[in-house]
Amino acid sequence: MTSERDFISSLRRLAADPAARGLADDAAVLEVGGTSLVLTHDMIVEGVHFLAGDPPEDVAWKAVAVNLSDLAAKGATPLGLLMGYSLGGDPAWDEAFVAGLGRVLADFKVALLGGDTVSAAPGGGRCIGVTAIGTASAPVVSRSGARAGDDLWVSGTIGDAGAGLRIARGALAGSPRLIDRYRRPLPRLAAGAALAPLAHAMMDISDGLLIDAGRMAEASGLAVTIDLSLIPLSDELVAAGGEGRAARLEAATAGDDYELLLAAPPSLGEALRARGFEPPLTRVGRFDAGSGVILRDRSEAVPLPARLGFEHDK
Amino acid sequence: MTSERDFISSLRRLAADPAARGLADDAAVLEVGGTSLVLTHDMIVEGVHFLAGDPPEDVAWKAVAVNLSDLAAKGATPLGLLMGYSLGGDPAWDEAFVAGLGRVLADFKVALLGGDTVSAAPGGGRCIGVTAIGTASAPVVSRSGARAGDDLWVSGTIGDAGAGLRIARGALAGSPRLIDRYRRPLPRLAAGAALAPLAHAMMDISDGLLIDAGRMAEASGLAVTIDLSLIPLSDELVAAGGEGRAARLEAATAGDDYELLLAAPPSLGEALRARGFEPPLTRVGRFDAGSGVILRDRSEAVPLPARLGFEHDK
Numbered sequence: 001m002t003s004e005r006d007f008i009s010s011l012r013r014l015a016a017d018p019a020a021r022g023l024a025d026d027a028a029v030l031e032v033g034g035t036s037l038v039l040t041h042d043m044i045v046e047g048v049h050f051l052a053g054d055p056p057e058d059v060a061w062k063a064v065a066v067n068l069s070d071l072a073a074k075g076a077t078p079l080g081l082l083m084g085y086s087l088g089g090d091p092a093w094d095e096a097f098v099a100g101l102g103r104v105l106a107d108f109k110v111a112l113l114g115g116d117t118v119s120a121a122p123g124g125g126r127c128i129g130v131t132a133i134g135t136a137s138a139p140v141v142s143r144s145g146a147r148a149g150d151d152l153w154v155s156g157t158i159g160d161a162g163a164g165l166r167i168a169r170g171a172l173a174g175s176p177r178l179i180d181r182y183r184r185p186l187p188r189l190a191a192g193a194a195l196a197p198l199a200h201a202m203m204d205i206s207d208g209l210l211i212d213a214g215r216m217a218e219a220s221g222l223a224v225t226i227d228l229s230l231i232p233l234s235d236e237l238v239a240a241g242g243e244g245r246a247a248r249l250e251a252a253t254a255g256d257d258y259e260l261l262l263a264a265p266p267s268l269g270e271a272l273r274a275r276g277f278e279p280p281l282t283r284v285g286r287f288d289a290g291s292g293v294i295l296r297d298r299s300e301a302v303p304l305p306a307r308l309g310f311e312h313d314k
Numbered sequence: 315m316t317s318e319r320d321f322i323s324s325l326r327r328l329a330a331d332p333a334a335r336g337l338a339d340d341a342a343v344l345e346v347g348g349t350s351l352v353l354t355h356d357m358i359v360e361g362v363h364f365l366a367g368d369p370p371e372d373v374a375w376k377a378v379a380v381n382l383s384d385l386a387a388k389g390a391t392p393l394g395l396l397m398g399y400s401l402g403g404d405p406a407w408d409e410a411f412v413a414g415l416g417r418v419l420a421d422f423k424v425a426l427l428g429g430d431t432v433s434a435a436p437g438g439g440r441c442i443g444v445t446a447i448g449t450a451s452a453p454v455v456s457r458s459g460a461r462a463g464d465d466l467w468v469s470g471t472i473g474d475a476g477a478g479l480r481i482a483r484g485a486l487a488g489s490p491r492l493i494d495r496y497r498r499p500l501p502r503l504a505a506g507a508a509l510a511p512l513a514h515a516m517m518d519i520s521d522g523l524l525i526d527a528g529r530m531a532e533a534s535g536l537a538v539t540i541d542l543s544l545i546p547l548s549d550e551l552v553a554a555g556g557e558g559r560a561a562r563l564e565a566a567t568a569g570d571d572y573e574l575l576l577a578a579p580p581s582l583g584e585a586l587r588a589r590g591f592e593p594p595l596t597r598v599g600r601f602d603a604g605s606g607v608i609l610r611d612r613s614e615a616v617p618l619p620a621r622l623g624f625e626h627d628k
Contacts, residue, residue, distance in 0.1 A: 004401055008431055010412040017425035019394060028427035030393060032449065033349040039427060041445055043398030047435045079344055080333060084357035084398070084443040087318055098324040111331035113342035113353060116443075117322055121361045124438015129398040129430075131355055131445040135346065 021142065024219060026070040026203050029140045036138045039131065040070035046088070046125025056093045057100030058183040059128070064104045066206065067132035068187035069258040073204040075141055075196020076134030078108065078189070083115035084129040108189065137197065146201040146220035146263030152285035153268065155188050155260040157234040158209050162254020163241060174240030185258035191279060192260055198271060201263040208309020209252045212261055213285065214293040220263070223290030228252065228297045232282040245297055255310045263287055335456065338533060340384040340517050343454045350452045353445065354384035360402070360439025370407045371414030372497040373442070378418045380520065381446035382501035383572040387518040389455055389510020390448030392422065392503070397429035398443040422503065451511065460515040460534035460577030466599035467582065469502050469574040471548040472523050476568020477555060488554030499572035505593060506574055512585060515577040522623020523566045526575055527599065528607040534577070537604030542566065542611045546596040559611055569624045577601055 008023065015023050019030040027040040042063070046052055050059045064081060071078050083101075087094060105112055110132075120126050164182030166172035188204075196202060201220055205212045210226065217224035228248040241247040259279075272281055295302040322337065329337050333344040341354040356377070360366055364373045378395065385392050397415075401408060419426055424446075434440050478496030480486035502518075510516060515534055519526045524540065531538035542562040555561040573593075586595055609616040 003405070004431055004433075006405070007399075007401060007408050007412065010409070011415075011426065011429075011431070014412070014416050014419055015426040015428075017394060017427065019425065020427045023428060028394070028396065030427065030447070032351070032393065033347055035347040035349065037346070037351075037447075039396060039445075039447065041396040041398050041429045041443070043400065043430045043432050043441070043443060045400055045432055045435050045438075045441065047438070048433050079346065080331065080342070082342065082353060082355040082445055084355050085321075086357065086359055086441065087321060091317070091320070094321050095324070098321065098328070101325075102328050105328055111333065112325065112329040113331065113334045113344065114329075114337060115325075115355045116357045117318055117325070118357050118359050119318075119362050121359050121435070121439030121441065124359075124361070125435030127357070127359065127400065127435070127441035127443075129355070129357060129441075129443035131353075131396055133344070133351075133353065133447075 025142050026073040029074065036136045036140050038071055038074045038076035038134045038136050038140060040067050041129060041131040042066050043127065043129040045127050052125070056096035057103065060097045060100030061104045061184045063128045063130050064101065065185045065187050066258065067130045068108055068110065068189060069185065069204045071132050071134040072187045072189045072192030073202055073260060074136050075192045075202065076136035077193060078110045078132060078134040080111040080113040080133060082113055082131040085115065086118050086120040086127045088120045088126040108187065141196045141199050141202045143201050143203040143216050144219035146216055146222055146287045148222055148287055148289050150200055150263040150265055150287045151268065151283045152213060152224055152226065152287065153262045153264060153281045153283050154205065154209065154232065155191055155281055156279040157232045157237065158257055158259065159237050159251020159254050160234050161185065161256035162251065163237050165256070172240055175236040177236050178240065182256055185256065187258060188260050188279065195260065195262060198268055199262040199264045203261050205257040205259050205261050207255045209257070210293055211309030214308060216261060216263060217287060217293065220287065222287045223292050223294060224285055224287050225294040225296060226285035228295060228302060230282065230284045249305055253305055253307055253309050339456050340387040343388065350450045350454050352385055352388045352390035352448045352450050352454060354381050355443060355445045356380050357441065357443040359441050370410035371417065374411045374414030375418045375498045377442045377444050378415065379499045379501050380572065381444045382422055382424065382503060383499065383518045385446050385448040386501045386503045386506030387516055387574060388450050389506045389516065390450040391507060392424045392446060392448040394425040394427035394447060396427055396445045399429065400432050400434040400441045402434045402440040422501065455510045455513050455516045457515050457517040457530045458533035460530055460536055460601045462536060462601055462603050464514055464577040464579055464601045465582065465597045466527060466538055466540065466601065467576045467578060467595045467597050468519065468523065468546065469505055469595055470593040471546045471551065472571055472573065473551050473565020473568050474548050475499065475570035476565065477551050479570065486554055489550040491550050492554065496570055499570065501572060502574045502593065509574065509576060512582055513576040513578045517575050519571040519573050519575050521569045523571070524607055525623030528622060530575060530577060531601060531607065532605070534601065536601045537606050537608060538599055538601050539608040539610060540599035542609065542616060544596065544598045563619055567619055567621055567623050
């Protein structure tokens, strides 16, 4: 065993239950007494996913929000959370963390159900694990159901969080609203629940639009073509970095968007025009027979960048 | 905020949902579509709960078993697990961990449903969080339902794991079976499911018989009297440390037993004689009006030791 990829392959062999979805979806889906339960667990580590100097309120927000985003990606309504938390020896940090936790729980009307509080490893950073559980309508949408001819849609705007991280690091000048998008992502719970019955496949974008669309295409046994010119950019992102091809490639390969990515038949466009939708949805590509990610800028073919997004596995 | 206790008090204010049981029970209990779901999450940290030199197979076993023990304490049947795992940069360790994980999942017929694999904090230890979910018959037994006149029962034998830890550290000579009891506890799933409908209150013993019995008494608004002479000791424990009062006090205040602790009316004794039971159950005390833990050795009053068990909060 030589890498995270090998480790996860080994885990997959232990996760033969269909509810595990091969550890390849955003969440597990367990059918219990006629109810579809959706379960997800994400862990964040100090020095890896956040820094001790980050605002603790925002660390709490993000730990919860990324899990709720996985529920949103399956169209699930949250029932509650469990949290494992390692105390780092700084009561003021912990107190601010709890304040942020209270805020994100209240904002998304989610209950804290249980968990565990432990000491952090001596000399090591904090470790925070959140498990979210929700219910969804069966059949629960997967990331593998896209069909040839489906359109690829995204919610909201793409690339804001990536730019926000660069601004927080002093590598870019721009609006603090972009930093907010990085530190306090908004899980698309209402949109996910409304779109799940209309989508053939759905997931959230956590590692980058290109890499995540590629994963949906691979899981569905299809090719996906993405038109860079269609990718929705926020006014703040355009103000910070423009909207040229380089800026669009940067946005499409940045992580932490936590927007929805879905495959749906062309009729979705008519449904959206009839109903309106918040956040807005934008068609950015299309699925066809074949494999891989194909990039265009209007009518022009664009070579794939070396890096499509963050490569770590789920 | 100055301590773990304060932190948990703050969390309790956020956990107002009745499903959270005030963060004071072994698990959360969520009613979904006529099914009672039981959910628990425990986190273990290298350098705190285990050492890098411990056998990784056993670390995996214990991470899973302590969560299954919480399900057993609520009479729940497991549906599956989610795991958050931080890679520590030693692929052989990870490989052995997965082997141990496979073994405990197979032994208890539990499915791995999902989770997250991340990198450990730079310079820090591994962090492993396990969430277990199960179903139980309603009403799900709590630790607060003991009634005056109930007997206090324990499953199996008490103190083996504590002695095993001392043997593993070289502080005691004794049977390697005691080390097994420390490193590979056996969650009492079948016994828990069978006993839940007969018990007024049930929990598992993780921090020590005296401290955990005291928690059940406090949650139930009662006093509990424990007779040291009745505490069941294994032959291996007696061989290593004798069965005098000091040995019994040591056993009653050692942690990691993961046996069941229950309050039940005197009729439980007759039911057990009629059915037999594996592991054996032993009556060790009784609940009465009042508060606190009262210790006896047959007819003789025994002063409470300064430490009743491990004091860290849940």
